[in-house]
Ligand SMILES: Nc1ncnc2c1ncn2[C@@H]1O[C@H](COP(=O)(O)OP(=O)(O)OP(=O)(O)O)[C@@H](O)[C@H]1O
C-alpha cells in the first residue's frame with residue numbers, strides 16, 4: 001500500500017498543509033486516497049469536515065500513536081499526517097508503515113537543525129537503511145526574494161537528504177484550507193505559480209507508488225460489504241458541506257473527471 005507520511009520534529013512547519021494538498025491532488029487523479037491522522041490536534045478531521053461535497057472524495061482515518069499506526073484493511077493509498085516532535089519509538093512506528101517520508105523545512109536555521117536531527121535518526125532505521133522507506137525534504141514558505149531556497153537546498157545536499165524544491169509562502173494555501181480544499185481544487189488563475197512548484201514533489205510520489213494500477217479497481221465482491229472490514233471501526237465517515245469556491249469540473253485534471261468514484265471503495269466514501 002503506497003503510504004506517504006509527513007514528519008517533522010518542529011511544529012507549524014507545514015506537515016498538515018502538505019498532507020491535505022497531496023491527498024487532494026491524488027484524489028483528483030482518481031486514486032482512492034485515505035487521509036490518516038496521528039496528531040491529537042486532528043487537523044485532518046477538521047479539514048475533511050469542511051470539504052465540499054463536489055470535491056473529489058477523500059476518506060478519513062484517525063490512527064493511534066500509542067498502539068499501532070498501521071491503517072485498517074481496505075486502505076490502499078495513505079497520506080499520513082503526524083504530530084510535531086516525533087522521535088524514538090513513535091518515529092520508528094511511522095517508518096514501519098511509510099514507503100516515503102516527506103520532511104517540510106522552513107527557512108530558519110532552527111528549522112534546518114531540527115530537520116537534520118530528524119533525518120539523522122531516520123537514517124538509522126532499518127526500513128530507511130534498506131531502501132524500503134525513502135525520505136526527502138520540501139522547503140516550506142521559503143521567500144523567493146531571498147537566498148533561502150539556495151541555502152536550504154545546499155543544506156539538504158550537505159547531509160545527503162533528497163531535496164524536492166520548495167513551496168513559496170502564499171495565501172492561496174490559507175484560503176484553501178479554510179474551505180476544506182487544496183490548491184489543486186482552486187481555479188487555475190489563482191494558483192498558477194504555486195501549482196508549478198509542486199511538480200517535483202508529485203513526480204517523486206508517483207515514482208514511489210502514487211499511480212493508478214489495476215489493483216485499485218475494487219473487487220465487486222468487496223463493494224459495499226462493511227462486514228469484510230475487520231479493523232474499520234476507526235474510519236470516520238465525515239459529513240460534507242457545500243462550497244461554491246470549488247473549481248468547476250472543467251478546471252480539474254482530466255483524470256479526475258474520468259470518474260474517480262469508480263475506484264473509491266464505497267465503504268470508504270464519506271456520506272453525502
Ligand atoms: N506555503 C505556505 N504559504 C502560506 N502559509 C502556509 C504555507 N504552508 C503552511 N502555511 C500555514 O502555516 C501554518 C502551519 O502549517 P501547518 O498547520 O500545515 O503546519 P504543521 O506542521 O502541520 O503544524 P503542527 O505541528 O501544529 O501540526 C498554517 O496556518 C498554514 O496555513
Ligand SMILES: [Mg+2]
Nearest residue numbers: 015016039043
Ligand atoms: Mg499539523
